[in-house]
Amino acid sequence: MTQKPVIGFIGVGFMGHGMAKNILKGGYELWILGNRNRAPVESLLSMGAKEAASPQDMASKCDIIHLCLSNSPQVEAVITGESGIIAGARKGMIVIDTTTADPTSTLAMAEKLSVVGAHMVDAPLGRTPKEAEEGMLDAMLGCDAALFDKVHPVIDCWAGTITRIGEVGTGHKMKLLMNFLGAAYAALYSEATVLGATVGISPHAFREVIAPSRLGSGFFGTFMQYVCDRDENAHKFSIENLSKDIRYVNAMATDAGVMNVMASAARHYFTHAEAIGKGGDFVPMLSDHIGNLNGMDLAAEVAKGKK
Known part of the structure; x- marks a missing residue:
């Protein structure tokens, strides 16, 4: 050319x-x-x-x-x-x-x-x-x-x-590894936020401590921007899209003969959210879904803890 x-x-x-x-x-x-x-x-x-x-x-x-x-x-x-x-x-x-x-x-x-x-x-x-x-x-x-x-x-x-x-093919393999981390982070942040709220640590306090620490990240920032500020446009990537990606991750691991406990665990949250009609929600909204599974209205907890 x-x-x-x-x-x-x-x-x-x-x-x-x-x-x-x-x-x-x-x-x-x-x-x-x-x-x-x-x-x-x-x-x-x-x-x-x-x-x-x-x-x-x-x-x-x-x-x-x-x-x-x-x-x-x-x-x-x-x-x-x-x-x-x-x-x-x-x-x-x-x-x-x-x-x-x-x-x-x-x-x-x-x-x-x-x-x-x-x-x-x-x-x-x-x-x-x-x-x-x-x-x-x-x-x-x-x-x-x-x-x-x-x-x-x-x-x-x-x-x-x-x-x-x-x-050819290695770019998509790398991307699946990246989105494996994203799906696992989303599940982990959701569980930690809900557990914290249950034992008396507000989502705001959780963000305030974690964000500037070595455990903070860009993904954590946009995820908690939804959780704490209820900004639905903070992280515009759908649950159904990431659910598809984590299925591909699990298939790649199966083909490679690799045990993948974390990817399998994360997949279940996304599959369940899709099954109840929440696939079109953005990924940080998984936190609300996990809150509901634990009998918690996370939005109400956020409002209670807002400074």
Whole structure:
């Protein structure tokens, strides 16, 4: 690619909108494909993006296509469906999958793309929609060195940190390890907050002590911003999405023959929250769910302990 490649982007939701916007700011021609929510699509069209009719149509026009979807079945449908990417793929085309996906599926899709001369790069994301809008996401890539050199300038539009983990599939494996920690933290913080409130330690006091200590973190900060300040937008990542990720973690551990007690334990809280219709809630709201399981109205406890 001697000239700037033409870029495609499928999935312009919470994360994808900011990423696509920053690709446009980087001076690339951009084709997009959204879902039911037209607001981010219209926003990007107003900035100069063009709308593709289908993944096949996009593949016929673009050199590099980003995917930012919810799960592996969606990725598989976009790549292999009747009007999917493979149906319109040209030799040398690159698919960058930023979805948090099942690595087994990633390797299968990479193989299918290779049959038509196309390539797969897995580049899952770290951080939040705020950093997506700022062009400061973390990207962990699985691809060979030659592909890394080709996609790096484009990914640099939306990422502040870019790390090549290894060959295709390793980016998604790394992301699952990251989200394993996130799911376990969410369960742990929820249990600790509810236990503390039960024995007379308010969520506010818990945050005040832990936040500046060695146990504090960015994740703890946004999690407790919801718990203590009831800020529903502090950490915009759904329970159902993280539930999917922790299922993928457990599957990866099973395939590797590794005992995974902590991942299995965390999975149950997320599965239960989904089962009672709370999958659309954001991850810090798991604390309310665990409070309810223990007969506690956590919001009321927060109000009692507020200074």
